[in-house]
Amino acid sequence: MNEHNFPQSFETRAIHAGQPADPATGAVVTPIYQVSTYKQDGVGGLRGGYEYSRSGNPTRTALEENLAALEGGRRGLAFASGLAAEDCLLRTLLRPGDHVVIPNDAYGGTFRLFARVVEQWGVEWSVADTSDPAAVRAALRDRTRAIWVETPSNPLLGVTDIAALADIARTAGVRLVVDNTFASPYLQQPLALGADVVVHSTTKYMGGHSDVVGGALVTAEAELGEQLAFHQNAMGAVAGPFDCWLVMRGIKTLAVRMDRHSENATRVVDLLTGHPSVTQVYYPGLPTHPGHEVAAKQMRAFGGMVSFRVEGGEEAAVRVCNRARLFTLGESLGGVESLIEHPGLMTHASVNGSALEVPADLVRLSVGIEAADDLLTDLTEALG
Numbered sequence: 001m002n003e004h005n006f007p008q009s010f011e012t013r014a015i016h017a018g019q020p021a022d023p024a025t026g027a028v029v030t031p032i033y034q035v036s037t038y039k040q041d042g043v044g045g046l047r048g049g050y051e052y053s054r055s056g057n058p059t060r061t062a063l064e065e066n067l068a069a070l071e072g073g074r075r076g077l078a079f080a081s082g083l084a085a086e087d088c089l090l091r092t093l094l095r096p097g098d099h100v101v102i103p104n105d106a107y108g109g110t111f112r113l114f115a116r117v118v119e120q121w122g123v124e125w126s127v128a129d130t131s132d133p134a135a136v137r138a139a140l141r142d143r144t145r146a147i148w149v150e151t152p153s154n155p156l157l158g159v160t161d162i163a164a165l166a167d168i169a170r171t172a173g174v175r176l177v178v179d180n181t182f183a184s185p186y187l188q189q190p191l192a193l194g195a196d197v198v199v200h201s202t203t204k205y206m207g208g209h210s211d212v213v214g215g216a217l218v219t220a221e222a223e224l225g226e227q228l229a230f231h232q233n234a235m236g237a238v239a240g241p242f243d244c245w246l247v248m249r250g251i252k253t254l255a256v257r258m259d260r261h262s263e264n265a266t267r268v269v270d271l272l273t274g275h276p277s278v279t280q281v282y283y284p285g286l287p288t289h290p291g292h293e294v295a296a297k298q299m300r301a302f303g304g305m306v307s308f309r310v311e312g313g314e315e316a317a318v319r320v321c322n323r324a325r326l327f328t329l330g331e332s333l334g335g336v337e338s339l340i341e342h343p344g345l346m347t348h349a350s351v352n353g354s355a356l357e358v359p360a361d362l363v364r365l366s367v368g369i370e371a372a373d374d375l376l377t378d379l380t381e382a383l384g
């Protein structure tokens, strides 16, 4: 329940959860508590429970409670970036000799964290097609501790059946981790489908305005929440107060933005599927997408991310990226403004040569919330 004492829908929680009017002033927006330390009333006499802002800060608490409420978890934790959140989770869950199943399509930085960082500490990983539950079951080993999933995945928009993998994970006694960055909790709620931990790059749809880098973890398990909070403080990659405030401000409009992102993406997909230079379109909302039925079951709408392949290989894909004008050429995603990029040379350069390598003729779009007609005009011109 909440401070208003009645059940609230997602949109209402997004605006209010964790953010009562400021007790000191009545300010309706949680202030940015830009402070590192707190006066104690005698040694150990903490007024609001705060002693030092790495361990806890009121602006961060507001965001963390909000994140937990939106994902339907018990504990939310806010970090300096999505990768900082992932690092905290991996160091909490894993010991040398442990094994993780990772997806065959994922953000390049996540793959790099496993292959170049975590592996050095004796953690093993292997790749499976997480859209195929049987392949994931077959990939489990005695020392498997976690199954890592991105759905929809970056950049190929693969869809994984969260409930089916949650069953497999539960039976095997391993944790299911879902990176919910592409969907956001408005479109998809992994914990309700049986996942153990949700990961976010709040840099993306949660922040929503391309003006902050942040990350989050949410879990429904109280004890795991405590362990993660211990590591968050012990390792220290926390989100600063202003960054927390920006993410909270973004989250207030998450629902309306995600609806518009999804509508605009549908229009873009219609254009791309009929275009003679486009050889393949990846979007879970397409009835021909192999994961469409699962996506329709576990998502409220299909989101704003669209990838496609073009006739003419890498050179043609790069040309489309360079010719776009309203779609800004840049990394990242999830902001109100539309972005275009070439994953093979940009966001996913770190997976080249691995099982996660992406096609050279692939272009990825983060479809923003501008007028759809303007976006279609720009894409038509960019495609030539």
Ligand code: PLP
Pocket: 081, 082, 083, 084, 107, 109, 110, 150, 154, 179, 181, 182, 200, 201, 202, 203, 213, 214, 215, 332
């Ligand atoms: N997860 C996904 C799906 C991402 O796309 C990204 C970044 O692009 C991350 C995690 C990492 O987040 P950050 O860049 O905030 O560290």
